[in-house]
Amino acid sequence: MTREQTAISDPATWLSIVNHAALTVFKGAVGLLFDSRALLADALYSASDAAAELAEKVQLPGLKKWRSSLQSYSRKGTMEPLLAVFFSVFLLMGGLQLMIVSIKAFTHNDIDPPEFAAGVAIVISIALKEAVFQFRLRQSRKWRSDYSHSLVEMHRQSLYSSIAALIGVFGAMTGEAWDVPMMLYLDPAAALFISVLVLWRAYRLVKESVYGSLVADIHEEDATSFIETVQRVHGVIAVDDLKAQEYGHYVTVVAKISVNPRITVMEANDIANRAKTLLLHRFSHVTDVRIQVAPYEAGYPYKTNNEVSDNDMRNLLQ
Numbered sequence: 001m002t003r004e005q006t007a008i009s010d011p012a013t014w015l016s017i018v019n020h021a022a023l024t025v026f027k028g029a030v031g032l033l034f035d036s037r038a039l040l041a042d043a044l045y046s047a048s049d050a051a052a053e054l055a056e057k058v059q060l061p062g063l064k065k066w067r068s069s070l071q072s073y074s075r076k077g078t079m080e081p082l083l084a085v086f087f088s089v090f091l092l093m094g095g096l097q098l099m100i101v102s103i104k105a106f107t108h109n110d111i112d113p114p115e116f117a118a119g120v121a122i123v124i125s126i127a128l129k130e131a132v133f134q135f136r137l138r139q140s141r142k143w144r145s146d147y148s149h150s151l152v153e154m155h156r157q158s159l160y161s162s163i164a165a166l167i168g169v170f171g172a173m174t175g176e177a178w179d180v181p182m183m184l185y186l187d188p189a190a191a192l193f194i195s196v197l198v199l200w201r202a203y204r205l206v207k208e209s210v211y212g213s214l215v216a217d218i219h220e221e222d223a224t225s226f227i228e229t230v231q232r233v234h235g236v237i238a239v240d241d242l243k244a245q246e247y248g249h250y251v252t253v254v255a256k257i258s259v260n261p262r263i264t265v266m267e268a269n270d271i272a273n274r275a276k277t278l279l280l281h282r283f284s285h286v287t288d289v290r291i292q293v294a295p296y297e298a299g300y301p302y303k304t305n306n307e308v309s310d311n312d313m314r315n316l317l318q
Contacts, residue, residue, distance in 0.1 A: 012139040013053060019132045020050035023125050030121040036114035037102055038168030038187045039122060041194035044094045045161040046125075048201045049154075051087035055205070058083060088202040095198035098191055105188035113176040113184055118169050126162050129155075161197055164190045226253055229282050230291075235259055235271035237296045252288040253279055261295030268293045 024047040031039035105111060133155045140151055168190025175183025227239045242255040257275065259268050276289040 012136040013057060016132055016136055017050050017053045017057070019128060020046045020053070023128065024050060027121060027125055030118055031114075034115040034118045034121075035112050036118035036169055036187060037098065037105065037191035038165040038172075038194065039114065039118050041098050041102075041191040041198070042122065042125070042161050042165035044091070044098060044198050045158065045194055045201070047094075048087075048091050048198055048205070049158055051084075051091065052201070052205055055083040055087060084205050084208075088206045091198055091202035091205070095195045095202065098198075099195040102188040102192035102195060105191075106185060111172075111184045111188070113172040114169050114187055116173065119173060122162070122166050122169055126166065129158065129162065157197075161194045164193050164197075226255070226279065226283070226286075229278055230255060230257060230275050233271060233275045233278060235263075235267070236275060240294065251283070251286045252290075253286055254290045254292075256292045256294060258294055258296040261297070 024043050027039050027043035027046065031037070031043060133151070137151055168187040171186030171190075172184050175181065175186065223242060223244050226244055227242050230236060230239050230242070236257050236259065238258045240256045240258055242253065244251055244253045255275070257272070259271055272291040272293050275291055279286050279289045
């Protein structure tokens with residue numbers, strides 16, 4: 001039983017995707033209108049954030065068979081390879097174009113500084129990004145702590161781009177106000193730095209989606225909670241084995257349970273299905289559960305199938 005990731009996705013993640021897309025349009029338009037290369041580069045980095053999260057959320061149904069054949073090298077993330085490569089091509093083209101424009105700006109003796117509206121736009125974008133991040137962080141703590149850590153790491157890398165754009169825009173504006181021509185180059189310098197970050201982000205996007213890495217095992221305390229949940233199902237005598245592996249923000253659980261050997265196969269399958277349903281409903285980050293059913297063989301309280309009929313001694317006097 002598998003929960004489709006494209007159908008049931010946490011609203012906080014989609015809010016983050018919409019926010020990154022809106023910031024891309026907002027900063028790109030302001031950067032073009034008010035002549036700020038740093039703001040244009042920061043808009044491209046916001047586009048890379050939206051592309052990375054969208055490629056992680058959306059999976060093409062035609063590639064399910066190909067993904068299932070790579071069980072030994074399952075991807076740590078859940079990015080769709082075709083979408084990731086498609087987005088990466090545009091990010092590479094945009095990053096290279098901004099890098100060329102920024103380098104050419106250093107050869108010009110007369111550089112126009114960005115206008116005041118560019119500075120206001122970068123401050124507003126940082127405030128909106130921080131607000132959405134704090135909301136998403138609070139929502140993620142309802143799942144697992146390691147998911148929160150990954151969000152913090154992604155937000156920290158995104159802040160590098162925003163801070164560089166902030167320094168570039170206000171530095172160039174300050175240079176114009178103080179009549180310091182050298183400070184005017186801070187705007188194209190920030191754009192050049194952010195362009196390098198975008199190129200690196202595009203490279204990582206392709207690498208993580210196509211090549212990937214081995215899955216990570218779940219922490220012992222999380223696996224213990226899975227075992228305790230399965231043991232609550234009526235009919236489960238023992239959980240012989242349980243393995244939980246992490247694929248990005250989602251988890252796959254494989255378990256082996258013991259049931260009464262005297263019940264029918266249909267009843268055993270019903271117990272397994274109830275255990276699957278309970279795990280999927282109890283843990284929102286669990287997307288796939290596979291349960292193997294085996295007869296309980298401890299001898300007590302149930303007899304094994306290996307016992308011979310001679311062991312049943314008569315208890316009536318002859």
